[in-house]
Amino acid sequence: MIPEKIELNRDKSSETEKLVSDTIKTENKVTCDKYDNSAFRLKDDLKDRKFRVILMSSLIFAFAVTISLIVSIFVNKPIIDGAVSSTSKVCSDIGLDLITRGGSAMDAVIGATLCETVVNPHSTSLGGSGFLIYHDKNEKTLSYDFNIMAPKNLNDQVLTQDGAILGNHSLSIGVPGMLLGFIEAQLDYGYLTWEEILKPIIKLARFGYNVTKSQEQIMQFVNYDSIICPHLKSMLFDENKEPFPAGTLRKRETYANFLEAFSKNPKKSFFTDEFAKALSKTSQNIGAMFTYSDFELYKVIKKNAIKSNYFDVTIYGCHPPCSSALVILAMKILSLYKDFNKKSLGEKLVIILKILRSTLSNTNKFDLKILEDKFAETAKESIDIVNFDWTNYKNDSTVASHVSAFDMYGGVASISTTLNSPFGAGVMTSLYGIILNDQLKQFDPPSFNNTDNKIESLKRPFSSLSPIYIYSENKACGQQISLGAYNIASNYGSNIISAVVQILQHLIYVNSTLRKTVADSLVFLVSKNRTLFINYEDLDDTTLAEIAKVFPNTAKLETPTTSINSVIYRNEKMIAYSDKRSFGEASVSSTFEKYQDLNVNNK
Structure with missing residues (x-):
């Protein structure tokens, strides 16, 4: 199941909030140290003003990001993909x-x-x-x-x-x-x-x-x-x-x-x-x-949708008269060909086409018995790989x-x-x-x-x-x-x-x-x-x-x-x-x- 986005955003929000908070603390510490440590003193007033502008902009941006993340969490409106x-x-x-x-x-x-x-x-x-x-x-x-x-x-x-x-x-x-x-x-x-x-x-x-x-x-x-x-x-x-x-x-x-x-x-x-x-x-x-x-x-x-297992997957479809059931039947018949994957592409396509013909002959049999394994086995036995019947x-x-x-x-x-x-x-x-x-x-x-x-x-x-x-x-x-x-x-x-x-x-x-x-x-x-x-x-x-x-x-x-x-x-x-x-x-x-x-x- 795809993980819910809300939970993902809450986790990411917490981590991001902590990171931003730590960043603010670090920046505040540097700001204080700047005036106590002569190594950080600026000789030019103009450079000092520019530094303050950059620093304040960074703080405002960090604060805005933090607030937006907090709001996102509390109002439960995640960024949705x-x-x-x-x-x-x-x-x-x-x-x-x-x-x-x-x-x-x-x-x-x-x-x-x-x-x-x-x-x-x-x-x-x-x-x-x-x-x-x-x-x-x-x-x-x-x-x-x-x-x-x-x-x-x-x-x-x-x-x-x-x-x-x-x-x-x-x-x-x-x-x-x-x-x-x-x-x-x-x-x-x-x-x-x-x-x-x-x-x-x-x-x-x-x-x-x-x-x-x-x-x-x-x-x-x-x-x-x-x-x-x-x-x-x-x-x-x-x-x-x-x-x-x-x-x-x-x-x-x-x-x-x-x-x-x-x-x-x-x-x-x-x-x-x-x-x-x-x-x-x-x-x-x-x-x-x-x-x-x-x-x-x-x-x-x-x-409830019809469903059937095919190898390690579950296929879901709509009920007849939709053709989802015929798709599932065709896939079940296909799975009965044990050596299918070893065949050439041409042989594979012929088999698939034969299966589809057999499947389509069951068109509109609204009984979902066509999804049973026995039905697929019987259908496979009736498939003629050499000849093709165009009837109906x-x-x-x-x-x-x-x-x-x-x-x-x-x-x-x-x-x-x-x-x-x-x-x-x-x-x-x-x-x-x-x-x-x-x-x-x-x-x-x-x-x-x-x-x-x-x-x-x-x-x-x-x-x-x-x-x-x-x-x-x-x-x-x-x-x-x-x-x-x-x-x-x-x-x-x-x-x-x-x-x-x-x-x-x-x-x-x-x-x-x-x-x-x-x-x-x-x-x-x-x-x-x-x-x-x-x-x-x-x-x-x-x-x-x-x-x-x-x-x-x-x-x-x-x-x-x-x-x-x-x-x-x-x-x-x-x-x-x-x-x-x-x-x-x-x-x-x-x-x-x-x-x-x-x-x-x-x-």
Whole structure:
């Protein structure tokens, strides 16, 4: 467990206070001796005056330092350090600033994610959903599920055989739970007021932010006509229907007004009343299925996090329909290959991909029996190392956001959020400027034999989001990791799970550094043309040849698809890393280490 900062500061304060006190006594003694000992007499009055000025300045400074340290101890407000990793520098900075103002890791991830709703509206919004893990200073780890919910008045014929939504995008909008999730999570573990959290975000939305490189990249996949609402089109495209390039100053004053109104009434009643009214009015106007009453039926699901041991570490995750359980299952199967570490990189990657395929075949088996050792053993025996079965192998279109944060009170947070497709359903409410999801597409079509993810009234769909928290007592001073993956391109959703598993096997199995691990190649299977894609370019020819024996259709991705954000505490150091493939940058306090060499600044 990370030692509490308050205790550290008390110890350091006492030592510093004693040192300063001893210094004052020593300086006072020298001052007295100066006039009694002729060796210290100054012959020049001017030099004597300068000496007195220097001495008095030193005494005043020492006294001020002592007083500030004493005040820090008695008012119990230590100097607080922390780390935040998000998709953009400005959001990481906002999250870290909330910690330095006395906030918790919960305040930080909520603040950074809300910042992302402003600067990266293609990936997350309060009209979307997500999952959150929080590990508190008392060693309790909770899972928050605020995934979208199918409307009560659901047309169960909404999905066609191939999974497409009948009619326009508005039919794909589910009941969003992110705002209520934030309200309840912050009530549990937030230290700051909502006004304090939202102040910098309101300022950003009202007075302007720069279009990010991440949004510029995603606009390659966004068609002008796919955006339904005119005011959302004007936010994204210029008068020539061209996307605004990175660096363009944009404002979201309507959204700023909403955040300001919420900051003054941050209660569940705001979600079920004002928020519900605004969104249901939009729903009625565009022909969506959800209504005002759906918001009264919506509940945030809060439980103790699922967990499983893997060698000398404990992996924590969110409950299904989050994919954390699938990540844990894949890691358990991996541990059954006793000679895994002796194999070549190509052989390792093939095994991991086979495991992931086996794991994904269990998608939406919400029974936590998949975490049992016997289930992993059975799954391993069914894996065919030579052949690959593409049956029911589905890639969803999840574009997402992930934020990790540590505070020095011992709090750790890992949160993943999404709209599903870029800009969700292409709908933004005119009253509040909230972009709505198209997450009903995450249910499986009738052609799939997966009844667990069949669309039903008031049900929540499977999600590839996989926020993870890891703790190891056996590592020096207790290793802790908060991480998650997110897509920065469409139609690669299942790769979130693949990326998390590959990163974890490096961090835990190989004990690799965070910087090297995240920068390494990631390999993904894409069912659309049954091709294995490689997300980076540093695999050698021998490794590629070994992979090609099993996956003959192999290609390098021209555009990166999936990225990792993480914070790790190891060997009394806290390291934050935001994947350069998404142009992100982490923020850490000056006493900790930041890998700037692999990050691209995206203000």
